[in-house]
Amino acid sequence: MPNWTMPPRDPVEIDVLVFDRFSNLCLANAVEPLRAANTFAGRAAYRWRLLTRDGAPVESSSGLRLMPEAPALPRACDYLFVLASYGAETQDAPATRRTLRAMAAKARVVAGLDTGPWLMAAAGLLDGRRATVHWDALDGFAERFPGIEALRERVVTDGNRLTCAGAMSAYEMAAGLVRAHLGEAAALEIDGLFMAGEARAAPGPGQGLTGRALALMRAHLETPLAVEEIARRLGCQRRTLDRRFVAETGAPAGRVYRHLRLSAARQMAETGRLPVSEIALRTGYESPAALARAFRARYGESIRALRQG
Structure with a gap:
């Protein structure tokens, strides 16, 4: 720190x-x-x-x-x-x-x-x-x-x-x-809100391993990649990728990926009137119920409660 x-x-x-x-x-x-x-x-x-x-x-x-x-x-x-x-x-x-x-x-x-x-x-x-x-x-x-x-x-x-x-x-x-x-998760949410990550979105050799992995994650929110596939595309082992993520963000790659998807779901819920089924589709959840469970576990409230608040 x-x-x-x-x-x-x-x-x-x-x-x-x-x-x-x-x-x-x-x-x-x-x-x-x-x-x-x-x-x-x-x-x-x-x-x-x-x-x-x-x-x-x-x-x-x-x-x-x-x-x-x-x-x-x-x-x-x-x-x-x-x-x-x-x-x-x-x-x-x-x-x-x-x-x-x-x-x-x-x-x-x-x-x-x-x-x-x-x-x-x-x-x-x-x-x-x-x-x-x-x-x-x-x-x-x-x-x-x-x-x-x-x-x-x-x-x-x-x-x-x-x-x-x-x-x-x-x-x-x-x-x-x-x-x-507040932690890496909060910073990732803010990057997503202001699209700051878009300036760094294209994975290239000039970026570090974590940065290139994050770029792949942001590019595949709707159809999530397995963490093993991300590691393969980046030419490393999954355990290497997880070690780097834990060192730089405090969480393994899979957890950060889920957080990015939930952050995108929250932004869609706050800024538009898309139905939960559409939000689930756009953030790679197999069903609205699966998104609802993950959303409540992460934010402590439902998408409906968030919108009403």
């Missing part, structure tokens, strides 16, 4: 400090996976507040006006997300540095998104650490902060500091947080 995580607890408290000209996409990618995790978990596993330094509204780079919940006052929290995009250099001011230092002192983990790491670095929160920033700003970042090891990577963790390079990596960071706190 990465050293920036902590034992699961409800709710995980997150303060999101947003600066003017922020990226809508980056903010959504950081928060929506947490909202989805709450839905799948059936409880408030995460709770977040949107803040600005002085409590005044800010505008995104596309002109969307954001009304914060409160000014950025220090309080004990699990995560502090620092979100800046365009103009981070001009937003670096003594008041900003004081705010960031005070808030960081109360947060268990501080994460910089997009060009947020620039403001963290200016406040001395990344001294002697490894970090990334939006790649357009990376060269300038390396020159401005020579005491920081600037890396051209999507997400960098160093102790209780996280940095990510932009909107897509913000999603990876948030999904990784969910994976560490």
Whole structure:
């Protein structure tokens, strides 16, 4: 488990400090996976507040006006997300540095998104650490902060500091947080909801064994493959595949495959009015009764109850 995580607890408290000209996409990618995790978990596993330094509204780079919940006052929290995009250099001011230092002192983990790491670095929160920033700003970042090891990577963790390079990596960071706190199953559900796995769906030699197996599973939800067949297509033994899955996801391949199918069934139940018989057909269950039993065992309620809720 990465050293920036902590034992699961409800709710995980997150303060999101947003600066003017922020990226809508980056903010959504950081928060929506947490909202989805709450839905799948059936409880408030995460709770977040949107803040600005002085409590005044800010505008995104596309002109969307954001009304914060409160000014950025220090309080004990699990995560502090620092979100800046365009103009981070001009937003670096003594008041900003004081705010960031005070808030960081109360947060268990501080994460910089997009060009947020620039403001963290200016406040001395990344001294002697490894970090990334939006790649357009990376060269300038390396020159401005020579005491920081600037890396051209999507997400960098160093102790209780996280940095990510932009909107897509913000999603990876948030999904990784969910994976560490709620488990691989929850992260797989979120990937399925946002179709994040589709970007990785084509099995190829550049992927790891688990990634290629997951791609085959997602491509064969309606007509499931035997795990032995997946292993054969990937050129390995089933026990090798299971060992790799247990090491990387905490569960053997067959259990993860069933979870992917049930996750797809839940999405169909929540977002459409397909009959249970059709959902069963599309997720590889031999009958509606078989799906109903597996669904209740996994989620603790029936598809009808889920729809009525």
